[in-house]
Amino acid sequence: MLEISEDLLGLLAAMPGGGLLLDTDGVIxxxxxxxxxxxxxxxxxLEGRALSAIAQDCSPGLAEAMTAALRSSGEARLRLLPRMDGAGGELLALRLRAVRRGPAGRAIALLVVVQTQAEAMRRFLELNERLVSVEREAARRLRAEARLAEQLAWTRVVLNSIGDAVLTTDRLGQVTWMNPVAEQLTGxxxxxxxxxxxxxxxxILNEATRQPVADPVQCCLAQGRIVGLANHTVLISRxxxxYGIEDSAAPIRDDQGELHGVVLVFHDVTEQRRLAGELNYRASHDGLTGAVNRVEFEQRLTQRLAEHRLTGGNDALLFIDLDQxxxxxxxxxxxxxxxxxxxxxxxxxDCLPREAPALLARIGGDEFAVLIENDNxxxxxxxxxxxxxxxxxxxxxxxHAGRxxxxxxSIGLVPLDRRWPNEAxxxxxADSACYAAKQDGGNRVRPWCDEDASLQLLRSAAKWVHRIEEAIESxxxxxxxxxxxxxQGHDAGLHAEVLLRMLDTxxxxxxxxxxxxxxxxxxxxxxxxxxxxxAVLTWLGLQSERLNAITLLSMNVSGQSLGDRIFRGFALDLLEAASPLLRSRLCLEITETAAVxxxxxxxxFIDDVRRLGVRVALDDFGAGASAFAYLKRLRVDYLKIDGQYVRGLLSDPLDEATVRCFIxxxxxxxxxxxxxxxxxxxxxxxxxxxxIDFLxxxxxxRPVPLADLESLLEEAARSREQQRDVSGPA
Structure with a gap:
């Protein structure tokens, strides 16, 4: 006897269209x-009757369907079954499924669902529509997954190809992924x-202090925003x-804004830092000696002066000028x-103290300076x-070469304290004290003292610096x-020497x-x-027709200018731009001391200017040399005998002999x-x-303003007339 549970009865009652429960013999x-x-x-x-007896006239396949349902785990269907009351021709559809005891147990009953054909068709259409919908959704998902996979693959290709290192972490700061550049840099x-x-x-560490640097990922996770790496950070690989690196860490969020991790992007700036450091070094150091340069040194002096105004101190400045x-x-x-x-x-x-900070600088040429801090x-x-x-x-x-x-x-020593308004x-x-040391004989130290008379004289001379610069500018x-x-009376035209005057305020x-x-x-x-x-070239260029009346106009060139490569280039450029006639009227006077x-x-320089048609005179001849061998290397047009020999010519036989010799x-x-x-x-x-050729x-x-050309020409003409009167007719 088939036992029917309450659960099974409830399931039958809830079925759309209703259902039958048959035993294994087919009895309802x-x-x-x-x-x-x-x-x-x-x-x-119906209960107690065989289903085949009820449907025997119109459904000969029922027995086979029941047998198939009992033997399989699937469903058997009998689609065309007329109504039994003969009241119409509406078709029925039977769906038969075995009821088993346990997942793989024997069949104990048959469950038959009774539906009209229309209901079955409607259910079929509903199921078909659901199937189509599922297929469409599956296709959409497949396409989306394909696109996502393609995008992910492309993203990985890009991340693997870029020059920056990329590393991702989860929300706990643990590494989840890194590209090849990140692998290379981290090891x-x-x-x-x-x-x-x-x-x-x-x-990562600080490049200078070697102390650990704050973890950018943890900072990003804590702050929830993009975080940059501290400056001067180095990455220590495995x-x-x-590697010097620069980086930024950005949070990874989903569409809802939830934080899932961090992406860290960093790149190698080791070479850039090296080049920047080299440029900074070159900008602050002398290329020849490796000492700091004047600009850097003066900035340091300015900084120490500012500190002394606030806190005091005992620093010292040494100004060093090499002798010989x-x-x-x-x-x-x-x-x-x-x-x-x-x-x-x-x-x-090597002479600088090790017990206190000391800084060496090359100020220029053969001049050096040393700043010694924290002295007594x-x-x-x-x-x-x-x-x-x-x-x-x-x-x-x-x-060198057997010599x-x-x-x-010569060293000037100056205390660095509050008395100085600025580094200049x-x-x-310090320069003045150094100069005094050189004047005392050189290779010695001269400390600065406010009451030192010779230093006061130097300070007085230094006041001319501003006046000279102002005179040039104004x-x-x-x-x-x-x-x-x-x-000798045979040189026509004006011969004159240009002299300089300063116009006071x-x-x-x-x-x-x-x-x-x-x-x-x-x-x-x-x-x-x-x-x-x-100024001289401009004046000569303005003379036009009167230029023929001028035979020689000389001007002095200082020894410093002679040794100044920039001035020499400036002078040659200026002379090359002048006309040949103008250059033929000009003479440059160079002192013998400067030439030696x-x-x-x-x-x-002499060869260069003479090649342009400019004449050259050796000024103060006899004042700076004890031998004349150097004259073999200098091609000059005039020798100007130093005035000390001319003044003693009549009273000192040696001066007379010297002048004869010079001529x-x-x-x-x-x-x-x-x-x-x-x-x-x-x-x-x-x-x-x-x-003698000229006097x-x-x-x-006496000297007169160069602008007063007429008086100079008239004076030259009168002098020639007087000379002819004295010498008589030729």
């Missing part, structure tokens, strides 16, 4: 009202790093190599001079350091000229003896010459001789007897 044991009605009976009429493969804390894979260096440079060449500067810079650096009030450390530098530099010998060169170090005043004081230099008298004239020494001391002479040369001390530069030397080298400081007739007559002095003319 239960029927719902709907199922019985569709079969044309009441439920009580970890993706498989090795996956799941590890970032700090273990991404080991194999110990270091120019002799080495001129005698052995610039390459040897550069080698000497490098060696002396190292020597000075008496500056004992600075004094000992300066004395040691003098001893070491003074004892050094440079050997031994000796140099020294401090440097000027056009307060004035050109004068002193006529030069031909001695009150309108008075300042003679060059007041400001030129200061200009030479503070290296302003080239600036003055850069003003004078264009700078033989290479002097010879090259003979001029003739021997094909030059013409000019005597300066001729102030009386007897001296003029004696010089003329010696065969210059107050006896013939």
């Amino acid at each position: 044991r239960f029927s719902t009202s709907d199922a019985a009605a569709r079969l044309g009976h009441r439920p009580a009429d 970890w493969t993706r498989e090795m790093a996956s799941g590890l804390p970032l700090a273990r894979v991404f080991h 194999d110990g190599r270091e 260096f120019k002799l080495v440079n001129d005698s052995a060449g610039h390459a040897v001079g550069d080698r000497l500067l490098r060696q002396l810079a190292q020597l000075i650096d 009030p008496a500056l004992d450390l600075a004094r000992r350091t300066a004395a040691r530098i003098c001893d070491e530099v003074g004892g050094y010998r440079l050997v 031994r060169f000796k140099v020294g170090a 005043a401090l440097m000027h004081a 056009g307060r230099f004035v050109l004068f000229a002193q006529r030069i008298q031909p001695a 009150d309108g008075s004239l300042i003679l060059p003896g007041a400001f030129l020494p200061a200009a030479e001391r503070f290296h302003l002479a080239p600036l003055i010459d850069r003003w004078v040369l264009p 001390s700078q033989p290479i530069e002097a010879a090259r 003979d030397v001029a003739r021997a080298i094909g030059a013409r001789a000019i005597a300066e400081f001729v102030e009386d007739e007897r001296t003029s007559q004696r010089l003329t007897e010696f065969g 210059q002095g107050y006896l013939f003319a």
Whole structure:
């Protein structure tokens, strides 16, 4: 007997269209009202009857369907079954399924669902529509997944191809993925790093302090925003190599804004930092010696002065000028001079104290400076350091081509304290003290003292610096000229020397003896010459027809300008731009001292300007040399005999012999001789007897403004007439 549970009965009652429950023999044991009605009976009429007996006239395939349902785990269908009441021809559909005991147990009953054909069709259509919908959704999902897979593959290709390193973490800061560049920089493969804390894979330090740097991923997770890496960060790879890096960490969020992890992007800037460091080093250091340069040193002085105004202190400044260096440079060449500067810079650096901060700088040329910090009030450390530098530099010998060169170090020592308004005043004081040490004989230390008379004199000379610069800027230099008298009466036209005057603020004239020494001391002479040369050329260019009446107009070029490569280039460019006629009227006077001390530069410059048609005079001849061998290398047009010999000509036999000798030397080298400081007739007559070519002095003319050309020409004409009257007809 089939036992029917309450659950099974409830399931039958809930079926759309109703259902029957048959035993394995095909006898109906239960029927719902709907199922019985569709079969044309009441439920009580069906129970106990065989289903085949009810449907025997129209459904011969029922037995086979029941057998199939009982034997399989699937469903058997019988689609065309007429209603049993004969009231119409509406078709029925039976669906048969076995009821089994357990998942793989034997069949204990048959469940039959009774539906009209329309209901079955409707259900079929519903199921079909659901199937189509499912298929469409599956196809959509497949396409989306394909697109996502394609995008993911493309993203991976891009991330694997870019030059930046990319690394991702989860919300716990553990590595989830990294591209090949990240693998290369960290030294970890993706498989090795996956799941590890970032700090273990991404080991970063501060480049200068070597202290750990804050983890950018943890900062990003904590703040929920993009976070950049601290400056000067280095990445230590797994194999110990270091890379300078820059990076940023950005949060990974979904569409709802939930944080899922962090993407870290970083790149190698090791080479950029190296180049930037090299550029910074070059900008702040001297390329020849490796010491800091003047700009960097002055910035450090300014910083220390500011600190002293707030807190006080006892720093010291040493200003060092090498003695006799120019002799080495001129005698052995610039390459040897550069080698000497490098060696002396190292020597000075070795003398610096180790117990206190000290900074060496090359100020320019053969000048150095040292800043010693945290000394005692008496500056004992600075004094000992300066004395040691003098001893070491003074004892050094440079050997080149069989010659031994000796140099020294003149040092000015100045306390760095609140008295100095700025670094310029401090440097000027140190320079003045250094100059005083050089004037005392060199290779010694001269401390600064406010009451020192010689230093006060230097400070007074330094005041001219501002006045000279202001005169150049405001056009307060004035050109004068002193006529030069031909001695033998055969030189027509005006011969004159250009002289410089400064116009003071009150309108008075300042003679060059007041400001030129200061200009030479503070290296302003080239600036003055850069003003004078264009002014003279401009004046000559404005003379037009009167230019034929001018035979010679000479101007002085300082020794500093001669040694200044920039000035020499400036002068040559200016002269090349002038006309040949104008250049033929110009003569440049170079002192003998400058020519002897700078033989290479002097010879090259003289040859260059004479090639352009400009004449050259050797000024103050006899004042700077004891031998004339250097004249073999210098092709000059005039020798101007130094005035000390001319003044003593009548009273000192040695001066007379010297002047005769100089005139003979001029003739021997094909030059013409000019005597300066001729102030009386007897001296003029004696010089003329010696065969002098030109005479210059107050006896013939006093300096007048160059603009007053008419008076100069008239004066030259009167002088020639007087000379003809004295000498008589030819």
